[in-house]
Amino acid sequence: MPHLTLFYAPHTCALATRIALNEAGADYQLQYVDFSQNAQRSGEYLALNPLGRVPALRLEDGSTVLTETVALLAYVAQRFPDAHLAPTDPVQFARMQGFHSYLASTVHVAHAHGRRGARWSDDPAAITSMQDKVAANMAECCALIEAHWLDRGPWVLGETFSVADAYLFTIAGWLHGDGVEIAHFPRLADHYQRMQLRPAVRAALHD
Ligand SMILES: N[C@@H](CCC(=O)N[C@@H](CS)C(=O)NCC(=O)O)C(=O)O
Incomplete structure (x- = not known):
């Protein structure tokens, strides 16, 4: 099979x-x-x-x-x-999916404006203008994540680790390239550090 x-x-x-x-x-x-x-x-x-x-x-x-x-x-x-990588309680599951949707539809798209601007415009000036906004947009997203998802900690959903942490870690790994200093977001920086200690994450980083 x-x-x-x-x-x-x-x-x-x-x-x-x-x-x-x-x-x-x-x-x-x-x-x-x-x-x-x-x-x-x-x-x-x-x-x-x-x-x-x-x-x-x-x-x-x-x-x-x-x-x-x-x-x-x-x-x-x-x-x-x-x-046990996702909640079984419907409300908690919806909360997790809400976070995933925010990452996919807002944060990932803000990041893509830096590298894939040609998806949205053929105008070189517009593409440059989109690139110029990446750091500010990503920083704004980080501030929201700190305030509204990492406020309880230590994980995105609170006490329990979930696949949402893998997704957040993945996008946090793009911040440096996007011109955002992760250290300005202490909860996010702490989350990023703790994720790197997990064997599953270490194994995934071996390309
Ligand atoms: N909404 C999709 C986005 C997938 C996506 O954009 N993947 C990027 C890498 S992060 C890609 O394959 N890019 C190749 C391309 O644009 O040619 C998801 O979250 O899975």
């Missing part, structure tokens, strides 16, 4: 799912998608994932392919319940 396969590129949002799979103790294989060769746009990859992005997770049936980090994190948590 084929393995669970994560289509992956280093330093991308796919790291969150990789960490989640490690935390779950899942048996999976990694399939690298070589961005330097634009492999995410190759016919072979588009046949698998028409979105042309990572992550994508192919299930053991060899044909089901799941995409979008928000969905993959929930899938991993529900598929491996013994790892």
Whole structure:
């Protein structure tokens, strides 16, 4: 039977799912998608994932392919319940999904304006203008995360670690490149440090 396969590129949002799979103790294989060769746009990859992005997770049936980090994190948590990577209480689960959606639809997009401005404009001046806003927008997001999600701690959902922590760690890893000093956000900096102590995270950082 084929393995669970994560289509992956280093330093991308796919790291969150990789960490989640490690935390779950899942048996999976990694399939690298070589961005330097634009492999995410190759016919072979588009046949698998028409979105042309990572992550994508192919299930053991060899044909089901799941995409979008928000969905993959929930899938991993529900598929491996013994790892307790997501709340079972509906309100807490919704709270987690609210955080995931904020990261995916607001924070990730603010970051992408720095590198992928051509998605939104063909005008070089507009692209530069978007790039100029990245640090400020990301810092504003960090301030909100500090105030509204890391206020209870030590984890995003409070006392209990969840896949939301893997997602936050992944995006926090982009801050330096975005011109944001993580040390200005003490709870976020502390979270980032503690995440790096987890064996599942260490293993995921070995590209
Ligand atoms: N909403 C998607 C975003 C996926 C995404 O944008 N992935 C980026 C890497 S972080 C990618 O594959 N970029 C390749 C490209 O734009 O060509 C998710 O959260 O999974």
